[in-house]
Amino acid sequence: MRMVQAITSLGAYTAGQWGLVTAAQAKGAGVDSVTLLRLVDAGLLVRVRHGVYQLAVSEESAHLAEKAAWLALRPAVAGWVRPKLDPDGGVVSHRSAALLQGLGDLVSERIEITVPRRRATRDSEVKLRGRPLDEDEVTRVDGLPVTTVERTVIDLLNDRVDASHMGQIIHEANRRDRLDLDVLAEKVGCFSRRYGVTGRDGHALIEHLLSAVQDGRARAR
Template structure:
């Protein structure tokens, strides 16, 4: 296989992967490590992360760190074969980034994965192990499987994140009409006690508490 054919094969792989390709994906189409090094030296590829390369001239993708980390979870499989989320779903603070909600600290990329996933294989990544998720709790954003907004809020509460940060996420989600307030109140009610609300406080009281912690003042009540 000649130089041009190798480059064409890489280009095909990157077309629906944000201009990115893993070393393992490249190897599967006959482009080995030495060829990748040659392309990099020639300025046709740049290193986007460990074992992940970006094709020269491709637009810099939004949330590059999340996409690189997700590709590395299963580097031998193409992105469009993994959108069910079976190999990892973007979650917690990273899901908030993808949804454009709140202002959470984002020092690591966070994923939900099934029990048994090897969290040691990726630096800068935090794994949250859960049983296989219902597909209704996953949405696709820019080709990535991401926890739906309501599930993301529940995960933040389950993780014990401070009320102010979660309140900012809730406020943004409500303002943009991304959650049904009654459904959200029902699903977050079990967390009221964990946020020091007296019995019999429920989901609406918890939402009010979170919003107040975020400095938000628009009303959220059972009457809408």
């Protein structure tokens, strides 16, 4: 297949997937592996991660690594036809979800994705979390399924992320009207003792986490 024809064939995917296409999708579009490599060698495609490529002339897209990792979970299926709760796919979660939502400043060495059932990956840059999610625990950020702010906070508390980081995330989310603290308090009381708060008082836990942010700012001054 000629390269111009191949790029045209891949356009059906790249136009709806942030300029990305998987090797499996390329094969389904009639672009064989030899032609795919020729497109890379010619600088028309850029390898983003194993089995996922970006059209070199596509517009810049934020969080490209997370998008490529999500596509790779179900590489033969177009991203735009996948439901939010894809039984064969996943949802960006935990630290990666906080990053996509622009909350806090957590750093994660791996892209975290929650999948509905336990499965393995050979990608050392991806961490899969096996856990079923409900429809109302998932939203979309730039077309990518991501856990809601509330679900993200709960997941991070369960991971024992330190109080100052949690306080910052909760503070920012509340300030932007993206989190109802009263509703959150009803769901996080079980984490109180982990953070040195007696009982199972969700409101007391939230106050403790927010105070950790204030104390940190005071020390910084």
